[in-house]
Amino acid sequence: xxxxxxxxxxxxxxxxxxxxxxxxxxxxxxYMSWYRQDPGMGLRLIHYSVGAGITDQGEVPNGxxxxxxxxxxxxxxxxxxxxxxxxxxxxxxSYGQGMSNGYTFGSGTRLTVV
Amino acid sequence: AxxxxxxxxxVSVSEGALVLLRCNYSSSVPPYLFWYVQYPNQGLxxxxxxxxxxxxxxxxxxxxxxxxxxxxxFHLRKPSVHISDTAExxxxxxxxxxxxxxxxxxxxxLVSP
Numbered sequence: 717x718x719x720x721x722x723x724x725x726x727x728x729x730x731x732x733x734x735x736x737x738x739x740x741x742x743x744x745x746x747y748m749s750w751y752r753q754d755p756g757m758g759l760r761l762i763h764y765s766v767g768a769g770i771t772d773q774g775e776v777p778n779g780x781x782x783x784x785x786x787x788x789x790x791x792x793x794x795x796x797x798x799x800x801x802x803x804x805x806x807x808x809x810s811y812g813q814g815m816s817n818g819y820t821f822g823s824g825t826r827l828t829v830v
Numbered sequence: 831a832x833x834x835x836x837x838x839x840x841v842s843v844s845e846g847a848l849v850l851l852r853c854n855y856s857s858s859v860p861p862y863l864f865w866y867v868q869y870p871n872q873g874l875x876x877x878x879x880x881x882x883x884x885x886x887x888x889x890x891x892x893x894x895x896x897x898x899x900x901x902x903x904f905h906l907r908k909p910s911v912h913i914s915d916t917a918e919x920x921x922x923x924x925x926x927x928x929x930x931x932x933x934x935x936x937x938x939x940l941v942s943p
Contacts, residue, residue: 747929756839758920758933759874766929774930806874810929818864819931821874 718742722807722822729797729829737792737825739807745820747810748790752776752803753824759806765790797829832857832925836934844942845913851906851937853895853921862924863904864931865895869917877919880904891915916941 723738741748749764761774765784779801781793790809794801807822837852855861865877878889885897895906904921918938922931 749930751931751933756935758935759922759931761925761930761932764926764930766927772926808931818876818879823873 720807720809720820720822722805722825724825725823726826727828729794729827731797731799731829733797735794735797737794737805737807737827739790739792739822740788741790741809741820742788743809743811743820744787745809745811746787748784749774749808749819750780750782750790750792751806751808753806754803762792762805794827797827799829801827802829803827832861832923832932834921834923834932834934836919836921836937838937839935840938840940842940842942843911846910849908849911849915849939849941851919851921851939853904853906853934855902855904855921855923857902857923862928863895863897864922864924865889865893865904865906866920866922867917868920868936874920877906911939911941913941913943915939 720741746767750762751759753759760776762780763782765771768787771782805825808819810819833856835854843849863880866874867877877893878887880887880897888894893908918936920936921934925932
């Protein structure tokens with residue numbers, strides 16, 4: 717019963733490098749989303765998906781791409797990393813519109829761009 | 831658009847005191863509301879949620895929150911806090927057809943001996 721798994725837990729990138737943050741869930745949840753957490757800003761939505769093949773932008777999508785080819789996986793891609801993308805990234809999943817169980821969050825990826 | 835305002839970025843109390851963390855929301859549809867706690871260098875843990883059932887919601891670790899529709903509030907309280915309650919607390923409202931969350935900026939609670 718893994719829940720939501722994020723990898724890696726820590727990453728240091730140089731400006732201009734690309735990378736993919738992985739997110740996988742084993743609960744057959746329809747909804748998945750990515751957030752970034754910055755001090756004093758709370759968590760802000762980057763991209764989200766309501767099902768396989770369907771994605772949409774959140775509040776802060778610039779510089780990030782996503783795809784959802786399967787129900788289980790929702791990777792977040794940084795095409796050309798910038799210092800402003802230094803943050804802690806959380807992936808979350810949930811099912812249905814009933815929301816009776818809230819959202820399940822991964823343990824986060826701490827990204828530093830130098 | 832839905833939004834969340836948490837009043838007070840930092841709250842300091844003594845162990846055993848009552849604590850009240852304030853959250854006001856705006857939503858164009860009946861909201862689902864949540865409180866999450868984040869301990870230092872950890873992920874988010876669900877404290878409690880309101881999903882249109884009873885207005886007084888009881889959560890884990892002795893926390894409770896009351897949904898007030900007329901005041902658009904969902905304040906979190908605990909009658910007697912412990913040092914281990916030191917953490918950051920986030921209020922959130924469901925958005926995008928209930929598929930995502932909009933978070934407040936958080937309130938850091940410091941409980942001293």
